[in-house]
Amino acid sequence: MNSYEPIVLLLAAGAFGVYLLIRLRHLVAERGGRMLLFLALLVLPLALLQVGVTRTLTASKEKDFCTSCHEMEVYDTSLHIDDPEFIPAVHYQNRYVPQEKACYTCHTDYTLYGDFRAKLAGLNHVRVHYLGDVPPAGEVKLYEPYPNDNCLQCHRGARRFEKRSAHRTDGVTLEMLYSNQKSCVDSGCHDKIHDIKRLGKAELWGEPRFPVPDALKGAADEAPAAEDPFAAEDPFADDSGGAGAAGKAAGEEDSGAAKPAAELDDVDDLWADDDKAPEGAGDAKPEATKPETTKPEGEEPAAEGDAP
Amino acid sequence: MIPTNRLRAAVILVLTGILCEFIALIKLTPATFLLFAAIGIPCLVVGVMLYALDVLRRLREKAAL
Numbered sequence A: 001m002n003s004y005e006p007i008v009l010l011l012a013a014g015a016f017g018v019y020l021l022i023r024l025r026h027l028v029a030e031r032g033g034r035m036l037l038f039l040a041l042l043v044l045p046l047a048l049l050q051v052g053v054t055r056t057l058t059a060s061k062e063k064d065f066c067t068s069c070h071e072m073e074v075y076d077t078s079l080h081i082d083d084p085e086f087i088p089a090v091h092y093q094n095r096y097v098p099q100e101k102a103c104y105t106c107h108t109d110y111t112l113y114g115d116f117r118a119k120l121a122g123l124n125h126v127r128v129h130y131l132g133d134v135p136p137a138g139e140v141k142l143y144e145p146y147p148n149d150n151c152l153q154c155h156r157g158a159r160r161f162e163k164r165s166a167h168r169t170d171g172v173t174l175e176m177l178y179s180n181q182k183s184c185v186d187s188g189c190h191d192k193i194h195d196i197k198r199l200g201k202a203e204l205w206g207e208p209r210f211p212v213p214d215a216l217k218g219a220a221d222e223a224p225a226a227e228d229p230f231a232a233e234d235p236f237a238d239d240s241g242g243a244g245a246a247g248k249a250a251g252e253e254d255s256g257a258a259k260p261a262a263e264l265d266d267v268d269d270l271w272a273d274d275d276k277a278p279e280g281a282g283d284a285k286p287e288a289t290k291p292e293t294t295k296p297e298g299e300e301p302a303a304e305g306d307a308p
Numbered sequence B: 001m002i003p004t005n006r007l008r009a010a011v012i013l014v015l016t017g018i019l020c021e022f023i024a025l026i027k028l029t030p031a032t033f034l035l036f037a038a039i040g041i042p043c044l045v046v047g048v049m050l051y052a053l054d055v056l057r058r059l060r061e062k063a064a065l
Helices: A005-022 A024-029 A031-059 A070-078 A087-093 A099-106 A114-131 A148-155 A159-163 A174-178 A196-201 A214-222 A250-258 A261-267 B005-026 B030-061
Strands: none
Touching (some): A005 A031, A005 B005, A024 B005, A114 B030, A148 A174
């Protein structure tokens, strides 16, 4: 259905409703009129209800809807940070998540009621926006710690994810990640998320929908640099060559960290540490390294290692 | 047979619900979403129910049920 069709349908329905109201006395007196009322007051409203609910719920999953509140605009802009260490930015820019549904993809718990809970949370956001105390830009907090399941919905079972030595060392095991005992984002590993306070200083990729607020440009100079134990390590470089995160040569780390995301992905070699890989397999990377997801086909985040 | 106030109210409520839906479909923002969810949907549902109740009452009067 084209976007204008429901609007035309609704306009016609509205005009028809006014006609009903004016001609009501005549309509109830005739058999044909009563049939018309049956269609107009029972069948048509139910059909319109279905169309409206479906369309609004679908549209409310889009990033533009989420960032239509002023306080969320900076989060949209943060998706354009030109730094491969920023997890949301690199997922958005490389289309690892559908760009038009970036917020919804990563912030909806993938459980039976995840969608429903997200909608309830969204209604609460609207309440806070209009009636509550809106936190300043960059200080919007999650209701609860970010669950690993939201990451693992795509990464679980992925060959490159499971091969990565950092996911098997330093007290981190795949089991701990899979059971949510060790957080992906709060354990000092992938903690560069929407770093709004440093947004003013960051270089941006592409054309952000919203400019960086002037207040943040000033705050960027004052914000202390967050400690990041993996700052020198490029999170998208393949470290599965046996050396591990700590085993990399410092020169390599520095040069890697300075490269843009596109180049870093180019040097990734999915098969680098795989003795069992068939010859020439590096030319034919598998597409299905992830389990089936509930996301529509074509919108599924690209497999790790996919060159953008 | 004359239209009851219940039937008139049903028509008005359905029209109100459609209007809210119309606004939400033209430009969906959190405010228009809330308008549709909090006013439009209840109006449509109550309007349909009022109409259904009116029909049932008329059928009972005619001993058709």
